[in-house]
Amino acid sequence: AQSVTQLDSQVPVFEEAPVELRCNYSSSVSVYLFWYVQYPNQGLQLLLKYLSGSTLVKGINGFEAEFNKSQTSFHLRKPSVHISDTAEYFCAVRASYNTDKLIFGTGTRLQVFP
């Protein structure tokens, strides 16, 4: 079975500052990793995903994440955040052999202040 831990439930940051949202996973098999974003009163939207290849993955809106197999981590980063980045961010994992079942973390609320 797989599990995801998002260590920070809330991350406050000022506009234009860098941010890192942490995600660690646990799995006995190889996995694929994802970050989704949920803006207020909306459904989730895929930010980026790691399936294979380069461990540094770039996504939409200037976000990137790095897969670290030895540390079982997939932290999300952005060098300079905007007010509009305020949202809930979910890390997710699925076993590479299972095509559908995503396991989500409990989310990190990113609050960007002016």
Place this chain on the structure above:
Amino acid sequence: DTAVSQTPKYLVTQMGNDKSIKCEQNLGHDTMYWYKQDSKKFLKIMFSYNNKELIINETVPNRFSPKSPDKAHLNLHINSLELGDSAVYFCASSQVGNRDTQYFGPGTRLTVL
């Protein structure tokens, strides 16, 4: 031009009632899902359907019954509603060859009184 739509957006009902939530996607996808997000924002898959066939059925009470009349629709019927069913329910869809990108609807907030 909504990709994945759900109705209703809000649903308030009494314990013991039966209710349905509808989901439609106009993306031409072949797989659809239902997720439940509880009050702590924890998101968990409930069901998935591929071409109207049930693929994933998590440990969900049998009071919950998904129905897929065609590839574009996946409805969720809930019998004998309980307080613990209060949550936000999300529908999502994906396409063969790109299953790792799921498109989510805006959610239905169900409140059971």
